Amino acid sequence: MPQWRELRNREAVIELNKSPPLLVVEVVSESTKTVDYRAKRVEYNVLNIPEYWIVDPLTNKVTVFTLIEELYEPVEFFGTDRIQSQIFPKLELTVEQVLSAED
Numbered sequence: 001m002p003q004w005r006e007l008r009n010r011e012a013v014i015e016l017n018k019s020p021p022l023l024v025v026e027v028v029s030e031s032t033k034t035v036d037y038r039a040k041r042v043e044y045n046v047l048n049i050p051e052y053w054i055v056d057p058l059t060n061k062v063t064v065f066t067l068i069e070e071l072y073e074p075v076e077f078f079g080t081d082r083i084q085s086q087i088f089p090k091l092e093l094t095v096e097q098v099l100s101a102e103d
Helices: 002-007 033-046 095-099
Strands: 023-027 051-056 061-068 071-078
Touching: 023 033, 033 051, 033 061, 033 071, 061 095
Parallel strands: 023 051
Antiparallel strands: 051 061, 061 071
């Protein structure tokens, strides 16, 4: 876990001069919901990140944003819905599993 210790105290971990990650996952809190739902879409588009998720425990949903022709297309998943990822099509996770994950 040395990599985690190195990254956990940094606010931004995606650098412009590096290849973009395939997937970014944001977890919404009351204080970050506006940034997560609005500003991040623009930032990740500029970085050309193919897919990002917003895990929202405030509304019990996961929204998957997929970059299609330079725009993000959102799809919302709730409860026992299996989260569908273009990047990881064999992923077998439900919203309930993500929201109930323990530390």
